[in-house]
Amino acid sequence: MHTDLVAALDIGGTKIAGALVDGDGRILARAQRATPAQQHGETVMRAVAEVLGDLAGSPLWGRARSIGIGSAGPVDASAGTVSPVNVPGWRNFPLVDRVRAVTGGLPVELIGDGVAITAAEHWQGAARGHDNALCMVVSTGVGGGLVLGGRLHPGPTGNAGHIGHISVDLDGDPCPCGSRGCVERIASGPNIARRALEHGWRPGPDGDASAAAVAAAARAGDPVAVASFARAAQALAAGIAATATLVEIDIAVIGGGVGKAGDVLFAPLRKALTDYAALSFVQRLTVVPAQTGTDAGLVGAAAAALARTPDVPAASR
Numbered sequence: 001m002h003t004d005l006v007a008a009l010d011i012g013g014t015k016i017a018g019a020l021v022d023g024d025g026r027i028l029a030r031a032q033r034a035t036p037a038q039q040h041g042e043t044v045m046r047a048v049a050e051v052l053g054d055l056a057g058s059p060l061w062g063r064a065r066s067i068g069i070g071s072a073g074p075v076d077a078s079a080g081t082v083s084p085v086n087v088p089g090w091r092n093f094p095l096v097d098r099v100r101a102v103t104g105g106l107p108v109e110l111i112g113d114g115v116a117i118t119a120a121e122h123w124q125g126a127a128r129g130h131d132n133a134l135c136m137v138v139s140t141g142v143g144g145g146l147v148l149g150g151r152l153h154p155g156p157t158g159n160a161g162h163i164g165h166i167s168v169d170l171d172g173d174p175c176p177c178g179s180r181g182c183v184e185r186i187a188s189g190p191n192i193a194r195r196a197l198e199h200g201w202r203p204g205p206d207g208d209a210s211a212a213a214v215a216a217a218a219r220a221g222d223p224v225a226v227a228s229f230a231r232a233a234q235a236l237a238a239g240i241a242a243t244a245t246l247v248e249i250d251i252a253v254i255g256g257g258v259g260k261a262g263d264v265l266f267a268p269l270r271k272a273l274t275d276y277a278a279l280s281f282v283q284r285l286t287v288v289p290a291q292t293g294t295d296a297g298l299v300g301a302a303a304a305a306l307a308r309t310p311d312v313p314a315a316s317r
């Protein structure tokens with residue numbers, strides 16, 4: 001029986017979610033604020049403090065032993081700072097120190113949001129039982145994280161597994177990260193939609209030009225929409241195969257909005273994987289949709305904090 005809890009924060013460009021989570025990953029209390037993403041860094045911090053204040057108002061708060069934070073990146077876990085692309089007021093913002101100050105000195109574990117999703121999938125989702133896994137979020141951007149040797153592998157700064165910015169097209173389009181031909185530049189939702197539009201696909205009467213609309217068109221047989229997903233699948237397959245070849249993962253899990261496209265994505269992805277994952281030791285690699293839902297960021301942040309709490313059997317043991 002585990003009576004200790006952890007407080008989890010999931011900080012993104014749209015919302016700041018918080019929860020008290022037990023050793024089985026159950027969410028026992030929640031709080032949330034909109035992220036004042038375009039405002040001063042202190043205003044954003046005030047929203048974080050309000051979420052923590054709401055949690056501290058719970059009668060369960062006294063059982064919280066540590067805090068796990070999954071934040072939009074880049075993060076620097078070694079310095080305890082975050083610089084989320086979509087929150088310009090936070091650049092090298094000392095989030096760990098500030099959260100520790102707000103919560104009376106509880107230990108704080110910081111990881112990137114892609115790593116948090118990975119922790120959640122390993123604990124409760126599709127990567128459960130797999131000691132070597134790559135988990136990805138394919139939506140507005142492409143993020144990810146690694147489980148190696150049965151443990152979450154955040155890397156020194158908390159960003160390891162950031163597959164979205166592996167280059168898979170040597171002379172490809174410039175990527176906002178500064179490189180070119182990145183997986184994200186080809187496979188993210190906005191880039192799937194952009195490529196479909198550039199090649200003549202047009203949205204229906206509702207005007208929806210999102211990747212979800214392209215996926216619907218692909219399911220209906222629109223060849224341009226099919227081709228745009230096939231190209232995204234090819235980029236993902238190349239990135240996944242490279243990862244498997246480097247560190248010997250046996251499963252790749254894909255979540256996020258694009259991951260929900262179903263066979264429109266997964267059929268060409270599995271086919272492309274047979275092209276790129278050619279060596280004997282990567283041929284057994286499987287690729288599957290994510291299983292955790294909207295709470296994955298919170299559950300993953302909790303898993304990271306629990307992994308540092310000695311008497312709780314965390315996912316990453």
Ligand SMILES: [Zn+2]
Nearest residue numbers: 165175177182
């Ligand atoms: Zn990039």
